[in-house]
Amino acid sequence: LPANEVAAVKDTWNHIKHDEVAILEAVFKAYPDIQARFPKFAGKSLDSIKGSADFAVHASRIVSFFSEYISFLGVENTQPAIKTILNELGQSHRNRGVTKAQFEEFHQALMSYLKSHNMWNADIAHAWDDAFDKMYFVVFSAL
Ligand code: HEM
Incomplete structure (x- = not known):
């Protein structure tokens, strides 16, 4: 990713990265x-689960990922480490039957x-699309 895109992604991410529960809620709602x-x-109302510890734990896992x-973007020599974590994400989600269409959602x-x-x-939208393309290129190869 070019340096200006890395900066745009990091800056906008920093603005929301503490909204863990709200982010997962928005994903489930949509x-x-x-x-x-x-x-x-599964099968529960969003309002009944969004305040639970399980919900907070999962929200934190996704946001931390x-x-x-x-954090790896724009840093030299991190390609192998990035590839490893993305491959693991693809494999663990393949095992759960998650689809590419759901990753796109x-x-x-x-x-x-x-x-x-x-x-x-x-420009910010483009930077994020590039960051997702780079991420999903590896994730989808393992899905
Ligand atoms: C678990 C991240 C998309 C369903 C996890 C975990 C992480 C994670 C870090 C815990 C570690 C693991 O088991 O691998 C992400 C990220 C996503 C994503 C970064 C998008 C880029 C999705 C989607 C679905 C999904 C689209 C479903 C359609 C699950 C499920 C679990 C899980 C069912 C297991 C939860 C549990 O039983 O504790 N995800 N995920 N994930 N993810 Fe995802």
Whole structure:
């Protein structure tokens, strides 16, 4: 990723990375089929689960994963480490039957959240699309 895109991704991520629960809530609200994949959350109302410890733990796992991925962007010699964590993510989600279409839904939901909680423009959107493309290129190869 070019340096200006890395900066845009890091800056906008830093604005929302503490909204762990709100991010997962936004994803589940927009795409109930994602919620339905979770044995702990399937079939329950979002309002009844969003305050639970299980929900907070999972929200934190997802946000931490993105923080790790983003922390590697623009740093030299991190390609092998990035590839390893993305491959593991693809494999663990393949084992749960998660589809590429659902990963794309997740992408859309996270982008909407980012957009509504940051000063937004086309360059920032493009930077995030590149960051997701780079991420999903590896994840999908393992899915
Ligand atoms: C678990 C991250 C997308 C369903 C996890 C974990 C992480 C994670 C870090 C815990 C470690 C592991 O088991 O691998 C992410 C990221 C995503 C993503 C970064 C998008 C880029 C999705 C989608 C679905 C999904 C789209 C469903 C449609 C699950 C389920 C678990 C899980 C069911 C197991 C939860 C449990 O039983 O504790 N995810 N995930 N994930 N993820 Fe994802």
